[in-house]
Amino acid sequence: MSSGLEELARIPSPQPLPDAVCLVRFLAGLPDPRDRRGRRFPLTALVAAAAAGVLAGARSLTAIAE
Template identity: 55%
Template structure:
């Protein structure tokens, strides 16, 4: 068993990586957890998406099992492209530094 922090972090789910990022959105009208929105956006970027519309299209093409891994339960609506955009716009970039600092991606 490795004692490497990087190794332990790299085995976390994407929602786990983003779980402690503070959500700056107001409570009213929030339908999707921030960690889920960030995980979906990160998965899209890792898949090669270069725009938020492409991220949304990638997310819409995922099968239910992949969506479940990213925090979307079967039958639940997906966040819209505008939901992803608004969540990213109000997010403090510094709040993302700590969660992803030690994550090493194996691609």
């Protein structure tokens, strides 16, 4: 899983951060590296939920998932 996160970190920002008013619109610009058959949920929703978990204090993947 960490290699996928590292790959996303290397992708240039789809728009400058000061211009990112809405998180979901900003995340919609991320390319989805997953195989089409492995997509159960939109990447935007997954990353937004993970960000909310981290903002709520989650420190591990398990805590973010909970």
